[in-house]
Amino acid sequence: MRPFRFLADVSEIITGPELAARAQRAEQMGYHALVIPDHLLRQLSPVVATATVAAATSTLRVSAFVMNNDLRHPAVLAQDMASIDVLSGGRVDIAIGAGWNRPEYDAIGMAFDPTPIRQARLAESITVLKGMFSGSPFSFAGEHYTITEYTAEPVPVQRPHPPFLIGGGGRRTLTLAGQEADIVGLAPRIKANAKVDAASLTWAATREKIDWVRDAAGERFESLEFNIYPSVWPVTVTDNLRAEAGKVIDHLRSRTGAELTEDEVIDSPHLFIGSIDRLVEKFLQLREELGISSILLGDIGELERVLERLSGR
Structure with a gap:
């Protein structure tokens, strides 16, 4: 069984010294990684922020x-990620998805293409990224990208390339993850109206997603690491689990029209609610029954007691 790897995130706009201090604290606490969301609204650039985090730490x-x-x-992203990998001594993961948050596209006048097009573009991009990380002249002729005898530099420290985390909630993206990722990010499905498909939050839906990955991965399935993260509802430590589950049910009903049961909410891999003991039990169950060992806990220290009890196990 894989050991747990716990991640923390920073999503707000803060100063360089404050970001460095948070990163150092995360490293001291035993987090595996500090991650930055990628949105255009109300946050730091993930490229700049990850470089700052890498400069302030030595193992994170x-x-x-x-x-x-x-x-x-992808040529620009390859240079950015390879540069941070070189500067950090080989501590970068390449986490990438097809894009989902339509309001950001609308805000900058970028076309929000249908899901199959965005997914096809992602698949080509991953091929281009891996080709550029080779350090050799690379050519590619696709529907979305064309590269002609281009030798990308710098070359990342990690060979043949940094680990890829491909995240998504639909079958197409998770099939791609099964074929190309090292780490598979399991996400809720997003509907055309940019709302979460509440049914995709459930334990049963997560098991189905893993089956899609298994079908696509074939023999490489056993080498894959699975990641999960809290979604829809903030991380909530409480001894009144069922009351909190009721609030989640009401929220999902009002936002999506979906009606989940208490047990579906309590068992959901994407809903981190309950006592510390309950969350420890839940994460152990996720690993034992679904093979999920990489977990984004939220803000640094938010689930510190869970980290203390499960780190290294």
């Missing part, structure tokens, strides 16, 4: 969570 891994592929040409 750094990553976005996750890069929106549509916002950067």
Whole structure:
């Protein structure tokens, strides 16, 4: 069984010294990585922020969570990520997805293409990124990207390339993850109206997603690491689990029209609610029954007692 790897994130706009201090605290506490979301609204650039985190630490891994592929040409992203990998001594993960948050696209006048197009563009981008990380002349002729005898530099420290985390909630993206990722990020599905498909939050839906990955991965399935993160509802430590579950049910009903049961909410891999004992039990169950060992806990220290009890196990 894989040991747990716990991640923390920083999503607000803070100063360089404050970000460095948070990163150092995360490293001292035993987090595996500090990650930065990739959105255009109300946050720091993940490229700049991860470079700052890497410079302030010596063992902490750094990553976005996750890069929106549509916002950067893969040649530019390859140079950025390889540069941080060199500067950090090989501590970068390449976390990338197809993009989902339509309001950001609308805000900057960027076309929000249908899901199959965004997913096809992501698949090409991953091929380009891996080719550029080779350090050899690389050519590619696709529908979305064309590269001609281009030798990308710098070359990342990690060979043949930094680990790829590909995240998504639909079958197409998770099939791609099964074929190309080292770490598979399990996410809720997002509907065309940019709202979460509440049914995709459940334990049963997560098991189905893992089956999709298994079908696509074939023999490489056993080498994959699975990641989960809290979604829809803030991390909540409480001894009144069922009362909190009721609040989540009401929230989902009002936002999506979906009606989940108490047990579906309590068991959901994406809803981190309950006592510390309950959350420890839940994460152990996620690893034992679903093989999920990489967990984004939220803000640094938010679930410090869970980290203390499960770190190294």
